[in-house]
Amino acid sequence: MGKASRTKSDISRREKIAAQRAAARRAEQRRRILIASGSVIAVLAIVLAFVLVKMTSGSGKAAGASNGPTGAALSSLVNDVTTIPTSMLDQVGGGSITNGGSIGASPSSGGNFFTAVNGSALTSGGKPEFLYIGAEYCPYCAAQRWAMIVALSRFGTFSGLSTIHSSSIDTPANIPTWTFYKSSYTSKYLTFTPVELTTNVPDSSSPSNYVPLQTATAAQQVLWKQYDPAGSIPFMDIGGKYAAVGNPQPFGPLDLQGMTWNQVAAALRDPSSTIGQGALGTANYITAAICKLTGNQPASACTPAVQALEAKL
Numbered sequence: 455m456g457k458a459s460r461t462k463s464d465i466s467r468r469e470k471i472a473a474q475r476a477a478a479r480r481a482e483q484r485r486r487i488l489i490a491s492g493s494v495i496a497v498l499a500i501v502l503a504f505v506l507v508k509m510t511s512g513s514g515k516a517a518g519a520s521n522g523p524t525g526a527a528l529s530s531l532v533n534d535v536t537t538i539p540t541s542m543l544d545q546v547g548g549g550s551i552t553n554g555g556s557i558g559a560s561p562s563s564g565g566n567f568f569t570a571v572n573g574s575a576l577t578s579g580g581k582p583e584f585l586y587i588g589a590e591y592c593p594y595c596a597a598q599r600w601a602m603i604v605a606l607s608r609f610g611t612f613s614g615l616s617t618i619h620s621s622s623i624d625t626p627a628n629i630p631t632w633t634f635y636k637s638s639y640t641s642k643y644l645t646f647t648p649v650e651l652t653t654n655v656p657d658s659s660s661p662s663n664y665v666p667l668q669t670a671t672a673a674q675q676v677l678w679k680q681y682d683p684a685g686s687i688p689f690m691d692i693g694g695k696y697a698a699v700g701n702p703q704p705f706g707p708l709d710l711q712g713m714t715w716n717q718v719a720a721a722l723r724d725p726s727s728t729i730g731q732g733a734l735g736t737a738n739y740i741t742a743a744i745c746k747l748t749g750n751q752p753a754s755a756c757t758p759a760v761q762a763l764e765a766k767l
Contacts, residue, residue, distance in 0.1 A: 628711075
């Protein structure tokens with residue numbers, strides 16, 4: 455082989471080796487990029503998992519438990535609950551509710567619904583005041599809110615209501631309900647003052663308690679402890695003339711257990727149902743207490759059927 459041929463062959467080999475080395479470098483670069491990308495994806499996946507866990511725990515949702523409808527579905531639900539026909543409420547009357555008992559009993563004992571009290575008039579803005587103290591975790595408050603919304607909607611208008619469920623670790627658990635937190639109420643007949651003491655989320659710093667939400671004022675705490683030294687919830691004081699603790703017998707959270715918000719709303723419109731008899735009967739007693747303070751106004755709320763319950767308070 456001549457010198458020119460050898461030189462040409464050497465150049466060809468060097469070019470081939472250089473090309474192989476370049477290809478190897480590119481392959482190594484691709485391998486490193488893939489490893490780096492995989493690491494980034496893995497880190498992002500871990501971060502996303504932590505975020506999802508945080509969001510879930512922060513929302514107060516339990517596994518498999520929904521906080522209820524939103525948007526148009528929520529608006530429809532609110533309308534269903536706040537526009538129960540007067541004829542239906544009059545048909546139920548006192549329903550299954552037995553009014554009686556005494557202030558200060560445990561909410562779980564029931565039967566301690568609306569006792570006349572000799573307190574100073576409770577007013578706000580020149581109108582009788584309806585004070586409610588409860589908490590989002592509380593299953594007994596969960597049942598009571600349905601009746602309260604039905605009753606109060608006869609005297610005024612709610613805005614900003616949202617659905618929640620009671621605590622997933624209390625008994626009974628995950629009762630579909632509402633929260634008055636961040637809601638507002640407008641009425642020419644009375645002032646509604648709700649206090650939701652805690653969320654439905656357990657407090658990590660104190661597992662036996664729940665994350666604080668609102669604080670009752672000193673004056674509200676005095677009323678609460680005056681009529682119920684045990685500090686039970688739900689607590690209601692209507693105008694300083696009628697007070698109640700817990701749920702009336704036999705209506706309570708067990709009647710709502712395992713139901714959706716829409717199912718409860720549908721049952722409210724069936725006067726023969728357990729919920730219709732219990733929740734609407736409770737609503738009528740609440741209505742009667744308010745009517746006693748408003749001079750039976752408005753007539754659309756203080757019907758003869760409601761006035762018949764006033765004597766039982």
